[in-house]
Amino acid sequence: MQGDTPSMEIIRKYLEAHDCLITPRTLQRDIAHIRSDLDLDIIYDNEKNGYYINSDSSLDLPKILYFINLSESSDVVLQSLKDKKDILQYLSISPNTEFKGIEHIATLLQAIRSNLVIQYQHLNYEKQTTKTYTAEPYLLKEFAGRWYLFAYIREKGSFRTFGLDRISELTVTNTRFERESQLAETVSKFNNVYGLVYEPEQNINASIEEVQLRFSPLMINHLSALPLHISQRIDEDIVTLHIIINPEIENKILSYGEHVEVLSPQSLRKKIKQRLSDTLKRYDT
Numbered sequence: 001m002q003g004d005t006p007s008m009e010i011i012r013k014y015l016e017a018h019d020c021l022i023t024p025r026t027l028q029r030d031i032a033h034i035r036s037d038l039d040l041d042i043i044y045d046n047e048k049n050g051y052y053i054n055s056d057s058s059l060d061l062p063k064i065l066y067f068i069n070l071s072e073s074s075d076v077v078l079q080s081l082k083d084k085k086d087i088l089q090y091l092s093i094s095p096n097t098e099f100k101g102i103e104h105i106a107t108l109l110q111a112i113r114s115n116l117v118i119q120y121q122h123l124n125y126e127k128q129t130t131k132t133y134t135a136e137p138y139l140l141k142e143f144a145g146r147w148y149l150f151a152y153i154r155e156k157g158s159f160r161t162f163g164l165d166r167i168s169e170l171t172v173t174n175t176r177f178e179r180e181s182q183l184a185e186t187v188s189k190f191n192n193v194y195g196l197v198y199e200p201e202q203n204i205n206a207s208i209e210e211v212q213l214r215f216s217p218l219m220i221n222h223l224s225a226l227p228l229h230i231s232q233r234i235d236e237d238i239v240t241l242h243i244i245i246n247p248e249i250e251n252k253i254l255s256y257g258e259h260v261e262v263l264s265p266q267s268l269r270k271k272i273k274q275r276l277s278d279t280l281k282r283y284d285t
Contacts, residue, residue, distance in 0.1 A: 101164025
C-alpha cells in the first residue's frame with residue numbers, strides 16, 4: 001500500500017485477508033506503538049480519510065522495510081530499534097535503489113502460493129513510460145541485491161522478468177490460474193541460471209552445460225566463501241558449474257580478469273577469448 005492513503009477499514013480488511021483479525025481499537029493502539037517504537041511519522045490525512053508515512057521525517061524507512069521483509073532476524077532488529085533508535089547509523093547498506101519494491105514481496109509471495117492473477121503497472125526505464133500488466137506470478141528471484149518477478153503473460157504467451165523496483169499499483173485479483181506443468185518446468189530452469197537473462201520463448205531448449213574455470217589461489221578462497229552458483233564445486237584450483245550459459249555469466253567471468261581461465265566448454269572459452277581480444281583492440285594506439 002506504499003504511495004496510497006488507506007483508511008482504517010481498508011487496513012483492517014487487508015490484515016484480515018492475511019489471517020490477522022484485529023479490532024479498530026487494537027489497530028489504533030498498534031499504529032501508536034509503531035510510531036513510538038520505530039520512530040515512523042504516520043500521519044492521518046483528514047481529506048483522504050486515511051494514513052500515510054511521512055518518509056522525509058521518519059527514521060531511514062528503506063532500511064526498516066528491508067529488514068522487515070528480508071531478515072529472518074527482523075524481530076531482533078526491531079527490538080533493537082525499540083531500545084536504541086540510533087542503531088541504523090551502524091548499518092551500511094547499498095544505495096536506496098535496491099530497497100525499492102521490496103514492499104511487494106509479501107503480497108507477491110501470497111499470490112504465487114495461492115495461484116492468483118495479479119495486475120500492476122511496470123515502468124520502462126529507457127522510455128520512461130508505464131504499462132499495465134495482467135500476469136500469472138510464478139517466481140521471485142533475488143540477484144545482486146535486487147528482487148525480480150518472473151511471471152507468465154497469458155495474452156503474450158510468454159514469460160517476462162520484472163524488477164520489483166519498477167512495479168507500482170500492484171493488486172491481487174480473485175482470479176485463479178492453473179499452474180501448468182510445462183510452465184512450471186520452464187520456471188525451474190531459473191535455478192540453473194546465473195543472473196536473470198533466461199528467455200525461454202527464445203531459447204526454450206536451453207541446455208545445462210558443465211563449465212570449468214581455473215582460478216588463482218586468491219579467488220579460490222573468495223569463491224569458497226561466496227559461491228558463484230548453487231551448483232559450484234571446487235577441486236583444488238578448478239571451479240565447476242552446471243548452468244545455462246548466458247551473457248551475465250560471461251560478464252562475471254570477465255570481471256575476474258587475470259585471475260580466471262575458462263577451461264570448458266570450448267564454445268565459452270572461444271567467446272571469452274574473443275571478447276578479451278576485442279577489448280585489447282580498443283587500447284591499440
